[in-house]
Amino acid sequence: MNILVCVKRVPAPGARINITSDGQQVDTAFLGFTVSPHEECAVEQAVQLIEKHGGDVTVLTLGPIEAEEQLRTAVSTGATKAVLVPIDTTDWDPQRTAQAIAKVIGELEATNGKYDLILFGNESADSCGYQVGVRTALKLGRPIVNGAKGLDIDNGVAIIRRESDAGVEIYKLKTPACVGVKEGINLPRYPTMKGRLASKKVAVDRSESSGETGGLKLITLRRPPERASNTVILGNGPEAAPAVVDLLEELGVFK
């Protein structure tokens, strides 16, 4: 089976997110980059599926040319092919992104045949738009379910497990289908030595794309107001235990 996983390159922030002076993006001068967590798990899920059923996993990203690094990381953990859709600006709005991705997928499928599964992250870690997967699936005329915390394939049917307040919901989609994956579906593996070698050698195909600007326009980013910090230090080391238990009693959590 053939699986396509769409991933996004996002900054890996530490304790504080700084914004550039023009307010248009996260200041990444001192930050590394990573694959958005939900998508990292989507890659792992795809790799597990082809280990079981055979086939190829292609990773695709729409992003700056530096996003090649994230594609190679995905290959080092088991993906077999990589496609970069380079864009010049930092971020495209969701409508434009979905239009461009759907166009590239259409071209890839015209040569290679349809992907049985196209996986997305449930939402990107940085912009949290919750819609690129849904919009892309609709353009491709394929069903999609988000929030997958379990995904298997049985006789051409994708079986999706999703958590709700009441328990677990099961969805079934005939392939070709799209799925939005959530972190926790698996524990992504670390790159293997073989994977690292493959990631150096893999050809990263480039697909040009375009899309019309959508109707959601960024004005500025800002940090939420910080809470005044006045931490009460209850003590140092084990000697603080009585003060802690006093606090627990005061809060009514220990009687």
Add this chain to the structure above:
Amino acid sequence: MTVLAVVEHDRGNITSASLGVLTAARNLAKQMNTKFEALTIGANADRLSETAANFGATTVHQAHNAMLTDFGPEAWGESIAQVVRKTSPSVVIGTGTERGHEIIAQAAARLDLPAAMNCLEFDKDFNGSQPLKVVRARWGGSLMEESQLDAPIKLVTLANHVVEPQEELATSPATISAIDVQLDESVSQSFVQDRVERVAGVTLATSPVVVSGGRGVGSAEAFAPLEELAGLLNGVVGCSRAVTNNGWRNHTDQVGQTGTRIAPDIYIACGISGAIQHWVGAMASKNILAINIDAQANIVTKAGYAVIGDLHVVVPAISAEIRRRQNK
């Protein structure tokens, strides 16, 4: 020119997030000097019209189709799209939940309209005719985005817990408008096919006490004293992403942006530095006690209470003190 609130429900049971949406829609409609209408999806939700009316909806649209017996994101999204085409509201507000984001995204895709998810605020000067300025949450809430929705119909989801639900009856009884939506097989696949109901009990999301461990715990085995303390306080154990990534605990225990958002009476964070992705999952806690060797750790500076010291010694000492008082 109206504001339409999309009621989220599970087989006829309204979700708490919907009540915030009904309240926000009414407030926005007042500001725009227009009417606030609600939409329920599926005949099993018809009875929720009364709830919507109690929150001030002047009209409740009831989307009907034999297919709509359970949740299905594509059928729900298509239903919203058809009602929106028919009623042309200025603004459509959905819940900022997994289902809410998904069905608003579905509706937006079908209407080829933009959508802004997880909105925290709407422009106070918005009157319906200009683009809608919103403030929405990025990075799980650790960054805010001011943006503008430029479209004839503005689709948004309201971040959960941002608006306190408040009932307010409309001056006249709500008009009920039943709308038969046309659904075909293209949306028929993605319904819930089966369920595994959760066994009743305290979960990470609902427990009043959460004892959580981070990288500083060091190993899966070293969580035993945290388990013990949680047990003594009738709480549950949580963890940070570093812990799940190391395979020490299951992802179901993870607190954070991509894990569980919690709001316990007290969150005891042991050996957790407090990276932003973790903090956004824990920041709604009523009280936070950080136990950390580093007095400068992010979580220590943000917590209400802290103990500076090695969790491997401090946590057992707290458990011992609890036992001592219990035995008195």
